[in-house]
Amino acid sequence: xxxxxxxxxxxxxLHPTEIELGLERVSSVAGAxxxxxxxxxxxxxxxTNGKGTCVAVMEALxxxxxxxxxxxxxxxxxxxxERIRINGGAVSDNDLVGAFEVVEAARGEISLxxxxxxxxxxxxxxxxxxxxxxxxxxGLGGRLDAVNLVDTDLAIITSVAMDHEDWxxxxxxxxxxxxxxxxxxxxxxxxxxxxxxxxxxxxxxNHAGFSYFxxxxxxxxxxxxxxxxAFGTLALTIPPISLSYASTAAAITALALLNVLPQQNxxxxxxxxxxxxxxxxxxxxxxxLLLDVGHNPAAAAHLARWLESNRVAGxxxxxxxxxxxxxxxxxxxxxxxxxxxxxxxxxPGNIRAAGAKALCTGLEAAGVEVTKVDGRCPTVAGGLQRxxxxxxxxxRLLVFGSFFTVAEVLQQIRDEGNEELRGQVLP
Numbered sequence: 001x002x003x004x005x006x007x008x009x010x011x012x013x014l015h016p017t018e019i020e021l022g023l024e025r026v027s028s029v030a031g032a033x034x035x036x037x038x039x040x041x042x043x044x045x046x047x048t049n050g051k052g053t054c055v056a057v058m059e060a061l062x063x064x065x066x067x068x069x070x071x072x073x074x075x076x077x078x079x080x081x082e083r084i085r086i087n088g089g090a091v092s093d094n095d096l097v098g099a100f101e102v103v104e105a106a107r108g109e110i111s112l113x114x115x116x117x118x119x120x121x122x123x124x125x126x127x128x129x130x131x132x133x134x135x136x137x138x139g140l141g142g143r144l145d146a147v148n149l150v151d152t153d154l155a156i157i158t159s160v161a162m163d164h165e166d167w168x169x170x171x172x173x174x175x176x177x178x179x180x181x182x183x184x185x186x187x188x189x190x191x192x193x194x195x196x197x198x199x200x201x202x203x204x205x206n207h208a209g210f211s212y213f214x215x216x217x218x219x220x221x222x223x224x225x226x227x228x229x230a231f232g233t234l235a236l237t238i239p240p241i242s243l244s245y246a247s248t249a250a251a252i253t254a255l256a257l258l259n260v261l262p263q264q265n266x267x268x269x270x271x272x273x274x275x276x277x278x279x280x281x282x283x284x285x286x287x288x289l290l291l292d293v294g295h296n297p298a299a300a301a302h303l304a305r306w307l308e309s310n311r312v313a314g315x316x317x318x319x320x321x322x323x324x325x326x327x328x329x330x331x332x333x334x335x336x337x338x339x340x341x342x343x344x345x346x347x348p349g350n351i352r353a354a355g356a357k358a359l360c361t362g363l364e365a366a367g368v369e370v371t372k373v374d375g376r377c378p379t380v381a382g383g384l385q386r387x388x389x390x391x392x393x394x395x396r397l398l399v400f401g402s403f404f405t406v407a408e409v410l411q412q413i414r415d416e417g418n419e420e421l422r423g424q425v426l427p
Contacts, residue, residue: 004093007100008080015113021144026116030149032106035123039070039134042150043254046142046179047158049299050192050247054158055135056275057243057251062133063088064269065262070126072119072147073137077276077293077407078414084122086129099125115139119146133260141168143181154254155182155208156190158247160197161298162327176200183207188257190218192250212253220249224309231256239271242279242306277406279306284413285388288312291409292400295322297330303400304334314394315340319383321347321408322401324354328362331401336366339398342373345383347404380408 002010030036043058045051055073062069068087076082081090099121103112112120119139126134136147142157160176168175176196180203183189189208191200194215204211212218218231220238227238227245231253238248248270255261262269274280277293294303307316318339322328332342344359354362356377363373378386380399387397399409 002097004080004096007097011100011114011117014117015111018113019115019140020113021141023144023146023149025110025112026120026146027149029103029107029110029112029116029120030123032108033103033120033124035120035127036150038123038126038150039131041132041154041258042134042136042152043154043156043258044136044138044147044150044152044182045156045158046138046145046182047156047192047247048161048163048175048179048296049294049302050158050244050250051137052275053243053247053278054156054192054251054254055137056273057248057270058133058135058255059085059088060269060273061251061255061262061266062260064265065260067133067260068129068131069133069135070122070129070131071135071137072122072126074115074139075403077403078410080118083118084125086125086131091125095125096121113146116146123150138179138182141175141178141181143178148182151184152182152187154188154190154258155184156192156250156254157182157196157200158192158244158250159298160193160200161296162330163296163298172197173199177203180204180207185209188212188254190250190253190257192244192246194246210257212257214246214249218249218253220245234261237267239267241270241273242281243273243275244302276410277403279303282413286393287388287391288396289409290396290398290400291406292398293403293406294400295326295331295402297327297334300331300334300400303398304338307335307338307398312394312396314392314396316396316398317341317343317387317391318398318400319343319345319380319387319405320359320399320401321345321380321405322354322359322362323352323404324358325352326354328354328358329365332363332366332368335398336368339368340372342368343383343387344373344375344377345380345405346377347402347408348379350404353402353404380405381412384409384412 071085177199186209226240229236280291282289347353
C-alpha cells in the first residue's frame with residue numbers, strides 16, 4: 001500500500017498542469033462519489049487574505065459549542081494533514097490514504113489536479129465523519145475553484161486584493177467577480193472587505209438573499225486593548241489578537257446568522273486562537289522571531305500595521321524569500337519604514353522562488369536604501385542561522401514572504417527537537 005507521501009508525490013505528477021480552473025472534471029468525480037453535500041451546513045470562504053483566520057475562528061467557536069465541524073484549508077506549513085481537520089484535529093495518514101484510494105477508484109480516466117484530488121478526498125472524509133458543519137476555504141479565486149462544486153449555505157468573502165493576476169484578472173473588479181462566484185441565490189453572504197469592488201456589491205445585490213457588509217451591517221473597531229464587535233443587538237469584546245479583526249468579525253457574523261454562535265465563553269475562545277505563520281511571535285535561542293506567511297501587498301500592509309503597534313527596543317531584521325510571480329516591490333514597500341536591515345534569501349529547489357536579482361530589484365523598487373540590504377542572499381536556512389548568531393538580544397527577526405519561507409524556519413525549530421517550543425509553534 002502506498003504511504004501518504006507516496007500518494008502526494010503521485011498526485012503532483014497526475015495532471016499535466018499544477019492549476020487548471022474549471023468545475024466540469026471535478027464535479028463529475030464528485031457526482032460519482034456522492035460528495036456534493038459533505039455536511040448539512042456548508043460555509044464557503046473566499047478572499048485574497050484572511051481566509052485562514054476566518055475558518056480558524058469559526059472552527060474554534062463551533063468546537064467550543066460542542067458542534068461537530070470539519071475544516072478544509074490550504075496551503076499547509078509542515079504536514080499535508082493540516083489541510084483537513086475534523087473536530088479540531090488533523091486527519092491521520094491512514095485516513096488520507098484511504099480517501100485517496102476511494103477518489104482514485106471513482107475518477108476512472110478523468111485527470112485531476114493535485115488540489116482537485118485532495119479537495120474530493122476532504123469532502124469524502126467529511127461526509128464519512130458525519131459532521132454537522134463543513135468549512136471550506138477556496139484555494140484560488142472562487143467561481144472556478146474546486147471547492148465551488150459544493151453549493152454553500154453561507155458565503156464569506158474576507159478581502160479582495162491584487163494577487164494571482166495571471167489566473168483571476170488584472171484589477172480588483174475582475175478578481176472580485178471571480179471570488180463572488182461562490183455566492184448562491186437566497187443564501188446569506190458576509191463581506192469583510194471595507195472597500196469591496198463593485199463586482200462584489202453587484203453580485204450580492206443580484207444573487208444573495210441576504211448580504212451583510214462590514215461597516216454597514218456589522219462593525220469591529222480596534223485599539224490597543226483589542227476590538228469591539230457589534231451586529232444588531234450582539235456586542236462582543238475581541239481580545240488583542242494578531243489575526244485580522246475584519247475576518248474575525250466576519251466569522252462571528254456568519255455563526256450569528258446561523259444561530260450557532262456560542263452564548264458563553266466566546267471571548268475566551270477568541271483569546272486562545274492563533275495561527276502558525278500569522279504575525280506569530282516565537283522566542284528561540286534567546287532571540288525574538290516574528291513569522292508571517294504574507295506574500296502580497298495587502299498582507300504586507302496588515303503586517304506593517306502590526307509592527308507599528310508592536311515595536312521592539314532594538315532593530316528589526318527582515319529575512320525574506322518570496323515567489324517570483326509576486327509583486328515584490330509592492331510586497332516590500334509597506335514594510336520599508338519599519339525594517340532596519342533587509343536580508344533577501346533563497347529557497348533552493350523551489351522552481352517558483354525568486355532569485356537574488358529579482359529580490360534585490362524588488363527592494364530597490366520599494367525604495368529601500370541599498371545600505372540597508374545584505375546582498376549576499378543566502379538560503380533561508382543559512383540566513384536564519386547566521387542572524388541568530390549576529391542579532392542583538394533586543395532585536396527582532398521578521399521572517400516573511402511566503403508559506404515556504406515560514407515553513408523552512410518552522411522545520412528547523414522542529415528538527416532541533418525543542419519539545420517545549422514544539423507545542424508553542426508547530427502545527
